[in-house]
Amino acid sequence: MKDEDKSREQLILELGELRRTLAELEESVSEVKKSEKELRGKLIEYEKLSALGRLTANVAHEIRNPITVIGGIMKRLEKSLPPGTKEKEYLDLISSEAKRLEGILRDVLVFSNKAFFHREKLDITQILVEILDIYEDALRSQSIQVHKLLGTVPMIYIDRGHVKEAINNLISNAIDAMPAGGTLTIAVDEYSVSEKHYVVIKITDTGMGMSEEKIGMIFEPFFSTKVTKKETGLGLPITKKIVEGHGGFIRIESAVGKGSTFSLYFPFRTE
Secondary structure (H helix, E strand, O other), X not given: OHHHHHHHHHHHHHHHXXXXXXXXXXXXXXXXXXXXXXXXXXXHHHHHHHHHHHHHHHHHHHHHHHHHHHHHHHHHHHHHOOOOOHHHHHHHHHHHHHHHHXXXXXXXXXXXXXXXXXXXXXXXXXXXXXXXXXXXXXXXXXXXXXXXXXXXXXXXXEOHHHHHHHHHHHHHHHHHOOOOOEEEEEEEEEEEEOOEEEEEEEEEEOOOOOOHHHXXXXXOOOOOOOOOOOOOOOHHHHHHXXXXXXXXXXXXXXXXXXXXXXXXXXXXXXX
């Protein structure tokens, strides 16, 4: 009888263990299905963006030709119109808008084409110092103080021109976000994420900040938070493309009325 009781208890234990195993298996299957759904959604989104990129590039190339013709005609007219006339003012306005359109087309082509990176081992801290020197007058005129937290970090393999463009976009946005003045903080440090090593550039402003809804949209092409609408809305998408093209990623922290922090993660190999 005792043997039967032991067998019954053992069976109950085994059944309990089997139930737990089945529950864990169901949970694993559910996670796999969820991951599969997310991956399928990302793939569809990628295909949409690829198709949009091809279409945008084709349209941009078609628009570039008429703009080139307009530019040539304007140069001829400039020679024949005397300064101070209404016609000359109109021509200057047309010229200004044509140049802005050329800038939009350039950004569209950069965003839609596959980027080619010429990487070399560089000191990102030195690049940041060079960029801040360019903005020195603009920062002073807008009463923006600059805090530099530029520690010693490893050199990384990056494309100088593309990375400077990405950082320029963020600093320009930070300045625009503080029309009444404020503080711009530029920091560089090392971080490890999932056992991968990164050099991280943090650009923080004390400006208007953004809501969670806007944070979710700022990397969409042609979306802009700027009131003037003078920008193409491609600066941040291009910045994201550049950072991800280097194998990195961007993180954003922002609160309305308190400012924003953009963190650019660039991978590097430890010795």
